[in-house]
Amino acid sequence: MCWPLSVNVCRAKRRRCVALLLGALILAAPGLALTSGDKAASERAALAAYLKDAVPRADNFQDRFDAEVWLLDMSGRLKPFIKDPAARLTFLRGVHREAAAADLPPELVLALIQIESRFDQYAISRVGAQGLMQVMPFWKNEIGRPDDNLTNMDTNLRYGCQILQYYLQREKGHLSRALARYNGSLGKTWYPDLVFRAWRGRWYDGPLPYHGIH
Incomplete structure (x- = not known):
């Protein structure tokens, strides 16, 4: 299913869906009885291919958001986590831009960041996940971008949003399963x-366009 934000986003999403479908058909071909390890490696390779395509393209995304009411509303909600008003607005514009580039509701991304890092862009987990959306650094090498800085706000948001969108496609819009995949649970x-x-x-800020919401 495509929830359109723009014609280009939807076209790009359809192309990714076709690529993922072809990959799934190959994996399901008769005689290919994959082990759990093979499946995990295959899924990791598929996500790496998705990111390799999606992360660079997001660099050229033009922020067309002009809803000042949304910024003012979300800035008030974000105040307990980020005290400086200017920093809050910069952060929220970044969230909205990268969420839109990945065809995600920005409110969902904000909720995920609250759980992952409590809005600490320098957070590092005990297993090495970094930044706002707790992205594992091995993805940089997987997609050929070893110099990316995952503690940079925009870079981290780009990776995290695209990874979540990939899992939403993988789970056919089932948000609970996509979030569990994001967390590895x-x-x-x-x-x-x-x-x-x-x-x-x-x-x-309104219903989410997915199913599987508890």
Whole structure:
């Protein structure tokens, strides 16, 4: 399903969907009984291919957002996490730009960031995930961009948003499963529940265009 933000975004998304479908058909071909390790490697390769295409293209995305009401509203909600008003507006414009480039609702991205890092762009997890959306640094080498800085706000948002969009496509719009994949806890609901709670409690701005929402 395509939730259009622009003609170009939708066309690009359809191309990615076709590529993913072809990959799935290859994996499902008769006689290819993959082990769990093979499947994990295949999925990682597919995501790497998606990012290799999506991350550079996002650099050229033109921010067309002019809804000052949204910025003012979200700035007030973000105040407990980022005290400086100018820093809040810069951050929110970045979130909206990268969310739009990945065809994601920015409120969902805000909820995910709240759970992942509490808006600390320099956060590092015990397993090495970095930045606002806690992106694993190995993805930089996987897509041939080893010099990318994941503590840079825009870079981290670009990676994180595109990864989440990939998992949404992988799960056919089932948000709970996509979030669980993002966290590496597929089959469990504790992480999606945390994100949903944050979204409803602080960032809700209308229904999300997905299913599988608790």
